[in-house]
Amino acid sequence: MTRFDIAIVGGGIAGATLAAELAPHASLVVIERESAAGYHATGRSAAFWSETYGGPHIQPLTTASAKELAPYLERLGALHIGRTGDAAAIDAFLDEFAGTGVELHRVAPAAQVPGLRPEWTLGVFEPSCAYIDVAALHADALGRVRRAGGALWLDADLASAAREGGAWRIETTAGPLAADILVDAAGAWADRVALAAGVAPIGIQPYRRTIAQLRTDPSPRAGMPLVVDIGEHFYFKPEAGGRLWLSPADETPVDPCDAAPEELDVAVAIDRMERAVDWRVVAVERRWAGLRSFAPDRRPVYGFDPRVSAFFWCAGQGGFGIQTAPAAARLAASLLLGRARDADIAHIDPAIYSPERFA
Template sequence: MHRSDIIVIGAGIAGASVAAELAAAGRSVTLLEAESQPGHHTTGRSAALWILNYGPRDARIFSGASRGFFESPPRGFAEHALTHRRAVLNLAPPGQEAKLAAMIAEGEGMRELTPVAACALCPALKPSYVAAAAVEEDAFDIDVHALHHGYLRQLRARGGQVVTDARAEAISRRDGTWEVATPAGRFSAPLLVNAAGAWGDVVARLAGAAPIGLTPMRRTALLVDGPPGHDPSAWPLIGDAAHTWYVRPEARRKLMLSPADETPMEPCDVQPDELDLALAIDRAQEAIELPVTHIEHRWAGLRTFTPDRSLAIGPAKGTEGFFWMAGQGGYGIQTAPAAAQLCAALVLGRDPAAIGLGEAALLTDPGRLVG
């Protein structure tokens, strides 16, 4: 039996970040990952941008509070910058003008653009597609791999251990201690954090805790060449106000396309669906001059939501020593630094208001989702 103070289940961005924060407080932490590589599931399939005006109120609080970490991470956290500035261009084709107006009204720092100015930001845009436009300049790409591995390195440097091929298969509680059985051995600790992403409710049931109604939803993406004669590397991320597609510039003049799909699924090693790939291409081509002759890479990931789309962070109602770090949805990367700090504070019994996250703690209390 390997003993520690805290077991964290799931080594995606949620588990890695909270494990590193807990280890910083001097606790011995064991991070258990079912797969042979941390990041095999959603974290490794993300295409992350930091966009302040994205998600519900709690996600926006976390994103705002995480900004400093992304822009100036601790010394030695990563070998190069975690961020790369990239604006977001929101388009309203004819019929979506009211949706765009609502986005501008409720968002912070969004600036209306004329269709001509929008086309100047992305010269391959079809002018006939753009009835109205708005730009959010204060946004950036996040290097997800560097962020994730920075946290895993921090955890190890603080004495924590990462155990892969260690799917939690049985979880029991005896005399105030959790015991977790995995193919890599048995682990025990008085406290357990459930950061199992799409499998969050599965892990809760194993431990006898009440599930919180998590729904994993498939999101599809593909990589294609940018349009001939254009260098899209400095283009903004471009999408429509109704969130039915987006296009994101990638390295080597490539573009990532997504139909912004949200198909409810059982937790699994999700693969892209042909229809969603076709939809992504079709919708991008409605807006952009983009011949697609070849798909270089295609993938899908599960974005897992609670019923109200806010995160679930904190103690499980009625189950002693069991904490949630789940429901990261489509904002688990951009919220990770602050969300991990909140989760660590709650596990350690500290006041979230002391780190400026009192309101976020109320909004993300998992108790709201039970009973």
């Protein structure tokens, strides 16, 4: 039987970046149930980096990821908009990030979004927001794993895992293996992987998020930022070729699955956009859905299970898994290897992400 120090279940951005950090220090395998890694949440991301996205518990991981993400980022900017009745929400948003170092400015939103309806008078601009080249980031992480001698098993759905003789005996559809440590980076399937290993689940819930690619009249203006409703009922951003990506910011609880968009969600998104801007939708060119998976308190989970010490959680990244991936991977690797945290993440308290909070 093939033996590894570490087996990581899940080849999306969480598993890939963690594997890239661990591979120089341990023999490891990434077990991926699909025929291509990153098929679900990673491959269907809206692909932007925003320091405010996810709230103040996520911001330190996002900001600490900026340096490593720099080669994959392209400036975008984000404009958070509201109407008169949203003044308290705008104030609360600014207060949340006061003192964090995140740059935020009150602005008149109409200057940045042609056709913005007149009731949308409130705006906060976040200049650091950027596009992420997710495909390149993910591929480079897997490349680092391979160069360090790590293995990637595709079409390897986990059937069971059990502790035998101080190691995990793991059965997959690609064959059996053994590992000293089992890492659960399975995204929407994280609780199912835990159950297959005899570990109590912690309540990782997948939610469907819908995105549509549109052509509009007028087309998005060059240099237009990501536009986000302060109430998080929609967001849209310009894409290449004068196209627009639009989401109703939906979060529909679902079982782990190959998510598909619902026509109603696309219609809701268009209706919400048209209430914000005086644009005509010319065509809906594409529509898709992905899964965002949250722990009960909406914070990610990094650390050894409090009851099963050789089972390590790397799950619950919600919709911010890609933008936090570099710092999160280094934090998780330090916990798994029992090493001091790097200087640029030393200020991040791992206890707020520990699975012990669910014990």
